[in-house]
Amino acid sequence: MAKAVRYDRFGGIDVLRVEEVERPVPGAGQVLVRVEAVGINPSEAAIRTGAVADIFPSTFPSGQGSDLAGVVEEIGSGVGGFAPGDEVIGFSMQRASQAELVLVDAGNLTPKPGNISWEVAGGLYVVGVTAWGAVHSVQIAEGETVVVSGAAGGVGSLAVQLARRTGATVIGLASHTNHEWLRSHGVIPVAYGDGVADRITATASHGVDAFIDTHGNGYVELALALGVAPDRIDTIADFAAAARYGVKTVGGAEAGPGAEILAELAGLIAAGQLELPIAKVYPLTEVREAYTELERRHTRGKIVLRP
CATH class of the missing domain: 3.40.50.720 (NAD(P)-binding Rossmann-like Domain)
Structure with missing residues (x-):
C-alpha cells in the first residue's frame, strides 16, 4: 500500500484527502517511481474545482499532480535507459504524482543531476x-x-x-x-x-x-x-x-517535448545558470495547507510536497 492524494468530487480544498492505495504495478513502457518531492500548481486547483472540466474532464476518484522527482523503484517491460535506484525528474500525465509511488511513462522521465535538490527537481516540470x-x-x-x-x-x-x-x-x-x-x-x-x-x-x-x-x-x-x-x-x-x-x-x-525541455532546464540549474526558488515545503499529509498557501498568490517560486 502507498499514500496518495485523492478527491471524489469537484470542490474546494476541503475535498482533498490522503489515503492508502494499492501499490501500482508498471506495465509495458512504464516506470514505478518512489516520489521524493512533487510541486503543486494553480492549474491543479482549477481542475479540482471543475472550472476547466470542459478542457480537463475528471473521473472520480481522481488523483492530483504532474510534477515529480524520485527514485526508480521498478521498471516495466520494454523500458531502456533506467534501472532501479536511478534518481529521476519527470511528470505524470495521469494526475497522479502527489503520492508516495507513481507510474510514469519512461518517455516522461530524465535523469536528475546530483547537485539539484529534491525540492527543486520535484517542482520543475510544470x-x-x-x-x-x-x-x-x-x-x-x-x-x-x-x-x-x-x-x-x-x-x-x-x-x-x-x-x-x-x-x-x-x-x-x-x-x-x-x-x-x-x-x-x-x-x-x-x-x-x-x-x-x-x-x-x-x-x-x-x-x-x-x-x-x-x-x-x-x-x-x-x-x-x-x-x-x-x-x-x-x-x-x-x-x-x-x-x-x-x-x-x-x-x-504545446511548448514541445516535455522531457527534453526538462533535461535542458535541469542542466541550466545544475550549472548554476538558472534558479527555481522554493517558497515552502509541506509534507504530503498537509496537502490542504499547501494549496491554501498557493491560492494566496503571494509566494516566490514553488510550493512543494514531500511524501
Missing part, C-alpha cells in the same frame, strides 16, 4: 516547461525589452531568467518584497497596481517589444495599451482576453 514555452513564443531578441507579470511566481521567476538569457532587457512586475530578488537576477523590478503603465513607460525608454502574462486580470489589455503587437503577447492566465484579442496562450505541453 513551471519550467510553461516558462520555456512562453519565452520562446514571443520570440525575444537581444536588445529588445520584455515585460513579465507575476515575475516572482513559479512560472514568472523562471520566465524572467530565461528571457534575460536572450540578451533582452527584462522588466518584472512584482510586489516590493520581491524587487531585490529580481535585481539580483538582472531584472528591472516595477511594482504592480495603480499607475503601472506609467511606471513601465518611464522604465522602458524605447518601448516594450514583448509581454508575458503569468497572472491575468487585465495584463493583456495593458500590453496592448503599451503598443505590443498581439503576436508578441503570451498569456498563461487570461484565456478570455486571448480569445478576444488574438494573443498567444503558449505554455505547457
Whole structure:
C-alpha cells in the first residue's frame, strides 16, 4: 500500500484527502517511481474545482499532480535507459504524482543531476516547461525589452531568467518584497497596481517589444495599451482576453517535448545558470495547507510536497 492524494468530487480544498492505495504495478513502457518531492500548481486547483472540466474532464476518484522527482523503484517491460535506484525528474500525465509511488511513462522521465535538490527537481516540470514555452513564443531578441507579470511566481521567476538569457532587457512586475530578488537576477523590478503603465513607460525608454502574462486580470489589455503587437503577447492566465484579442496562450505541453525541455532546464540549474526558488515545503499529509498557501498568490517560486 502507498499514500496518495485523492478527491471524489469537484470542490474546494476541503475535498482533498490522503489515503492508502494499492501499490501500482508498471506495465509495458512504464516506470514505478518512489516520489521524493512533487510541486503543486494553480492549474491543479482549477481542475479540482471543475472550472476547466470542459478542457480537463475528471473521473472520480481522481488523483492530483504532474510534477515529480524520485527514485526508480521498478521498471516495466520494454523500458531502456533506467534501472532501479536511478534518481529521476519527470511528470505524470495521469494526475497522479502527489503520492508516495507513481507510474510514469519512461518517455516522461530524465535523469536528475546530483547537485539539484529534491525540492527543486520535484517542482520543475510544470513551471519550467510553461516558462520555456512562453519565452520562446514571443520570440525575444537581444536588445529588445520584455515585460513579465507575476515575475516572482513559479512560472514568472523562471520566465524572467530565461528571457534575460536572450540578451533582452527584462522588466518584472512584482510586489516590493520581491524587487531585490529580481535585481539580483538582472531584472528591472516595477511594482504592480495603480499607475503601472506609467511606471513601465518611464522604465522602458524605447518601448516594450514583448509581454508575458503569468497572472491575468487585465495584463493583456495593458500590453496592448503599451503598443505590443498581439503576436508578441503570451498569456498563461487570461484565456478570455486571448480569445478576444488574438494573443498567444503558449505554455505547457504545446511548448514541445516535455522531457527534453526538462533535461535542458535541469542542466541550466545544475550549472548554476538558472534558479527555481522554493517558497515552502509541506509534507504530503498537509496537502490542504499547501494549496491554501498557493491560492494566496503571494509566494516566490514553488510550493512543494514531500511524501
